[in-house]
Amino acid sequence: MFGKDLLVRMLDRRDTLPRDEIALIEALPVRPVTFGPDEEIVREGSRPAESCLIANGFAVRNQTIREGRRQITAIHVPGDFVDLHSLLLKVMDHSVSALGSCDVVFIRHKDLLTAMGGSPHLTRMLWLSTTIDTSIQRTWITCLGRRSAEQHLAHVICELYVRLEIVGLASDQTFAIPLTQAELGDVLGLSIVHVNRTLQELRAKDLVSWKDRRIVILDFQRLALLADFDATYLNLFHEPR
Amino acid sequence: MFGKDLLVRMLDRRDTLPRDEIALIEALPVRPVTFGPDEEIVREGSRPAESCLIANGFAVRNQTIREGRRQITAIHVPGDFVDLHSLLLKVMDHSVSALGSCDVVFIRHKDLLTAMGGSPHLTRMLWLSTTIDTSIQRTWITCLGRRSAEQHLAHVICELYVRLEIVGLASDQTFAIPLTQAELGDVLGLSIVHVNRTLQELRAKDLVSWKDRRIVILDFQRLALLADFDATYLNLFHEPR
DNA sequence: CTCGTCCATTAAACAATGTGAATGAGCCCT
DNA sequence: AGGGCTCATTCACATTGTTTAATGGACGAG
Structure with a gap:
């Protein structure tokens, strides 16, 4: 529990985690904390001695720039x-904050190092999890740089659906996420007004419905086609790593 | 040599690499290959059994999207x-290609795993190098999403200068890089025409000169201020990792 | 030398996106 | 019920960026 079961599930989707490695993860001491909407989980510029794992809810990383603007x-x-x-990074160059109410558990770096010390494969699996994050970020770069606002939004929706499905939080073409249009703008690099316009376009094409923090994908296939969405980057292959 | 000295230098800038770890790196068998401009070093969709290290020259990662457009x-x-x-990723979701002529060395995954097997710290240092890449990508996301074309270009120039300085390829506010304006457009997510305009703006402000593949930063301080450049994300701190 | 190619540059029309301001719906608090 | 909030929505207009096309310089091949 405490989200560690989900971490195991997420990793096990990519390569079988042997019993002893699962045991190492389960044995990690945790410090559970619940954060309210918009509360800062990790502060930019800080030097954390622990890392945090999401047990329930959502969190975003954001970089702030001048004049209070930010990018998620x-x-x-x-x-x-x-x-x-x-x-590894020591000094945070960005902050992490809760999106809606969010339960996280903190795990001390010291304990992580100990657990990894005896298991090169477990080390690689954790490394893999950071590598998947990187892969997602590469894709975001491409969306920001070379796709239209409409494609970009469609892409984000497809990605969230697939990622949430892995941890059992999405099914039947629908999932819940507490994202306001303003926050969505910070994800897409767009103004609130344009986010709204773009959302209308997807609605007009009967591709998605987004209401009361719940997204329903009306036609995944067409949405993915519009977004040029290809899930390769999410690394859903189960194989030796 | 073969670029491994530069890798050591790059890592040693962040945390002292003990002699035995340097020896492990130096002992890695390499397969050197030289690529010509625009040649593909690693192909999208392939399953590499080796990783490549740049010894000389430059390379870009790019994702291609429909209609031959691409994002670096x-x-x-x-x-x-x-x-x-x-x-760790197994299947490449993007390709890597040479920017100008580029010498790389390939190192077998098998050999890397062996070298890391006996050294958790070396493993972390290599992990760190991928983590710094991620950090850079996060910053690129912010530039793409929330900074003006002019700021973005200025930011990229500052970043390249700092990174090249570490490996001794930039000094006295100048460095050489074989980047055409079209390629720069693929970095910034802009059209060629707009790249040109943006470059003119920086020239008009006497901030940079960019001619014959050589960039001269006329006023780093002002350029960094304009770009809102903060080198924290490049992790230039030397400390235990 | 001359042609072809690559690259940088410029212009003008057009499309995409941002800004500022106003409005209304829903919800919590009292 | 009323007041004050957050959030979604819409409008008019400003700004930024794209597209297409044309031009000229540099340079290598023949």
């Missing part, structure tokens, strides 16, 4: 080891 | 372990 560089779902990289 | 998601300089992540 990642959306994290339950099972994501949000700032595992702080283990 | 990273620029790699000598010393960069370009597709170290293929060790």
Whole structure:
């Protein structure tokens, strides 16, 4: 529990985790904390001695720039080891904050190092989880740079659906996520007004419905085609790593 | 040599590499290959059994989208372990190609695993190198999403200068890089025409000169201020990792 | 030398996106 | 019921960026 089961599920989707490695993860001491909407989980500029794993709810990473504007560089779902990289980066160059109410568990770097010390494969699996994050970010770069606002939004919706499905939080073409249009703008790099316009376009084409924090994908196939969505980057292959 | 000295230099800038770990790196068998301009080093969709390190020259990662358009998601300089992540990702979701003439060395995954097997710290240092890539990508996302074309271009120039300085390829506010305006457009997510306009703006402000594949930064301080450039994300801190 | 090619540059029309302001729906608080 | 909030929506207009096309310089091949 405490989200560690979801982490195992997320990793096990990519390569079988042997019993002893699962045991190492389950044995990690955790410090559970619940954050309210918009509360800061990890502060920019801080030097964390622990990493946090999402047990329930959502979190975003954001970089702030001058004049209070910000860009969300990642959306994290339950099972994501949000700032595992702080283990290596030491100083946070961005912050992590809760999207809606969010339960996380903190795990000390010290304990992580101990657990990984005896298991090169477990180390690689955790490394893999950061690598998948990177892969997602590459795709976001492409969406930001070379796709239209409409394609980009469609792409984000497809991605969230697939990622949430892995941890059992999406099915039947629908999922819940507490994302306002303003926050969506910070994800897409668009103004609120344009997010709204873009959302209308997808609605007009009967591709999605987005209401009361719940998204329904009316035609995944057409949505994915419009977005040019190809799930390869999510690394859903189960194989030796 | 073969670029491994640069890799060591790049890592050693972040945490002292003990002699035995340097020896492990130096002992890695390499397969050197030289690529011509625009040649593909790693192909999208392939399943590499080796990772490549840049010894000399530059390489870019790019994702292609419909109609031959593309987005460059990273620029790699000598010393960069370009597709170290293929060790874990297995299937490439993007390609890597040479920018100008580029010498790389390929290192078998098998040999990397062996070298890392006995050294958790070396493993972390290599992991760190992929994590720095991620950090750079996060910053690119922010540039794409929330900064003006002018700021974005200025930011890229500042970043390249700092990164090249580490490996001794930039000094006195100048460095050479074989990047055409079309390619720059694929980095910034802009049209060629707009890249040109944006470059003119920086020239008009006497911030940079960009001619014959050589960039001269006329006023780093003002350029960094304009770009809102903060080098924290490049992790230039030397400390235990 | 001359042709062809690559690259940088410019112009003008057009499309995409941002800004600022106003409105209304829903909801919590009292 | 009323007030004050957040959020979604819409409008008019400003700004930024794209597209297409044309031009000229540099350079290598023949």
